[in-house]
Amino acid sequence: AQSVAQPEDQVNVAEGNPLTVKCTYSVSGNPYLFWYVQYPNRGLQFLLKYITGDNLVKGSYGFEAEFNKSQTSFHLKKPSALVSDSALYFCAGEGHRNNRLAFGKGNQVVVIP
């Protein structure tokens, strides 16, 4: 079985401050890990993914994520949050030959002006 956990419900951050959205995973074999963002009444938009190689993955809109195998974590980060980053963020993972993405419950990010 595979699962992804996002322990927080909502993340509040002041504009200009660093943003971190937490994710831990339980995926068989070498995990493929993804972050998606969803704006209201829209589909999911791909931000970045980890397959193998460098533990620090850079993605769209200044986001990056760090893969930590020992802590089974894949936290999403942005050095300086913008009000426009306010959205619902999903972490997802897939194990070898599972053919299904396991999604975390999602985190609502609110960036306060």
Add this chain to the structure above:
Amino acid sequence: DTEVTQTPKHLVMGMTNKKSLKCEQHMGHRAMYWYKQKAKKPPELMFVYSYEKLSINESVPSRFSPECPNSSLLNLHLHALQPEDSALYLCASSQEINQETQYFGPGTRLLVL
């Protein structure tokens, strides 16, 4: 180009109606997906097509009937739906079925009266 298109954007139907949702991609992807998403929740996988063949059916009720006419198109036929089927229906596609980035369409917002 990573665009997946879906029509219609909104759909209101009665419990006795028959309607169809359409999804299209021109990225040459060979895997296509239907998801159901309730508000503020992660997407729930419904069906997966790989090379135009149904690969995964996540025990979806028969009132939902998928169809893949060709490698670029995916339909979801709806009949005798229930009010609890009201949700955002998302289509996605990926290069292959296993451990590939899924690209999502904007979704169809369905309301069943």
